[in-house]
Amino acid sequence: MSRTLVKEVPNKIGEKVTLQGWLHWKRDLGGIQFALLRDRTGIVQVVVEKGVDLPLAESCLRVSGEVVQNAKAPGGYEVLANGLEVLTPALEPSPIEIPKEEWRVNPETLLEYRYVSLRGEKARAALKVQAALVRGFRNFLDAQGFTEIYTPKIVSAGAEGGSNLFAIDYFEQRAYLAQSPQLYKQIMVGVYERVYEVAPVFRAEQHATSRHLNEYLSLDVEIGFVENEHDVIDLEEALLRAMLDEAREGAADAVGMLEVEWPNTAEMPRLEHPEARRILREELGMPVGADFNEEAERALGQWAKEKWGVDFLFVTKYPEAARPFYAYPEGDGSTRGFDLLFRGLEITSGGQRIHQYDVLVEALKKKGNDPANFAGYLEVFKYGMPPHGGFAIGAERITQKLLGLPNVRYARAFPRDRHRLTP
Numbered sequence: 001m002s003r004t005l006v007k008e009v010p011n012k013i014g015e016k017v018t019l020q021g022w023l024h025w026k027r028d029l030g031g032i033q034f035a036l037l038r039d040r041t042g043i044v045q046v047v048v049e050k051g052v053d054l055p056l057a058e059s060c061l062r063v064s065g066e067v068v069q070n071a072k073a074p075g076g077y078e079v080l081a082n083g084l085e086v087l088t089p090a091l092e093p094s095p096i097e098i099p100k101e102e103w104r105v106n107p108e109t110l111l112e113y114r115y116v117s118l119r120g121e122k123a124r125a126a127l128k129v130q131a132a133l134v135r136g137f138r139n140f141l142d143a144q145g146f147t148e149i150y151t152p153k154i155v156s157a158g159a160e161g162g163s164n165l166f167a168i169d170y171f172e173q174r175a176y177l178a179q180s181p182q183l184y185k186q187i188m189v190g191v192y193e194r195v196y197e198v199a200p201v202f203r204a205e206q207h208a209t210s211r212h213l214n215e216y217l218s219l220d221v222e223i224g225f226v227e228n229e230h231d232v233i234d235l236e237e238a239l240l241r242a243m244l245d246e247a248r249e250g251a252a253d254a255v256g257m258l259e260v261e262w263p264n265t266a267e268m269p270r271l272e273h274p275e276a277r278r279i280l281r282e283e284l285g286m287p288v289g290a291d292f293n294e295e296a297e298r299a300l301g302q303w304a305k306e307k308w309g310v311d312f313l314f315v316t317k318y319p320e321a322a323r324p325f326y327a328y329p330e331g332d333g334s335t336r337g338f339d340l341l342f343r344g345l346e347i348t349s350g351g352q353r354i355h356q357y358d359v360l361v362e363a364l365k366k367k368g369n370d371p372a373n374f375a376g377y378l379e380v381f382k383y384g385m386p387p388h389g390g391f392a393i394g395a396e397r398i399t400q401k402l403l404g405l406p407n408v409r410y411a412r413a414f415p416r417d418r419h420r421l422t423p
């Protein structure tokens, strides 16, 4: 049996086809029944004779029939079924009506029944775009001489500060779920010069917000032999363009159905932190500290959009107080650390790192860390670490802002948040 995919149906007018997929929706008009059949490539209308017993929505079907033109059918064509086989019947009515699925409506219900709500067109499209972004990430870096690495997610110390660590029992020892691959990706720069990792990381964020997950996909990059943080930013700019190109071309159907307003990728200006702070205070009337809160980021994003017409804004030269111990200090209280705001949301942190052993030991102490807890990391700095830097992009956050999703949880198939551990 040869299977025709739904997207091939319009090219088969007048021909017999056999389709397989899910019963997306059905309607009985008395004399005739309409069904929508969904497969991985789309949805098509099927006309089913009166008397044929259609199973519950979401059952798996095999349908044979002839493709005919019908101006009233979606797309102008439909399949007149003459054979219908139920491959796997749905045992119960779906807890949500998938065709009406819409992420602006009752988000908790959508997440509660994620195993079926993911089948909705928008949910599927969003994750498809994300997969294309990640593919673009890998393809670009592979072509630039990077090596993909796989670092441990069970670790002995936090890399990003101690407050949001998940502690676990590791036999007789205390261990933690990795907050980021930071320390390992730096060690790996000493091996390969250029590395990247695509992997989940864990943050014990106490608050449920629209931009925080407790488990998210971190797209990490680290490179050796940099002059300063601008080399790192140059790389990220080119990488972002490649990722967005791959999303637009490689997930064109999904991008089209979500009606994505494409961001301006031509310009991604760099604003130094003191200047960003001045703008927030003087031009926008927002009193801000060293690190910008959500409101300040949003205001800055809006300001950059209005002033310069840009969607991406790098904020550079973050103060030491707002950066982790590994950030390269300029000596004046600032660092070579940067953030990237995309439509007013931080999607990246990065920067140049400390590569000198003594400076690193001092920086650890200054942030209240015991260097002994970082022994496995520190050691490598005795053996020739090049000046290096890197960054991490939150995969869900870039997806959220690209697609205009109201909540970052819709950018993850099975989100872990403050209250959700299932499905």
Ligand code: AMO
Binding pocket: 160, 179, 180, 181, 182, 203, 205, 211, 212, 213, 214, 216, 218, 221, 346, 347, 348, 349, 350, 351, 390, 391, 392, 393, 394, 395, 396, 397, 408
């Ligand atoms: P940072 O902690 O800023 O930096 O995280 C990097 C990026 O990860 C995303 N992110 C999150 N996404 C969803 N939920 C969360 N709770 C969450 N926390 C962070 C954001 C953020 O910009 N090691 C450094 C990166 C580096 O310097 O290379 C780090 O982890 O998009």
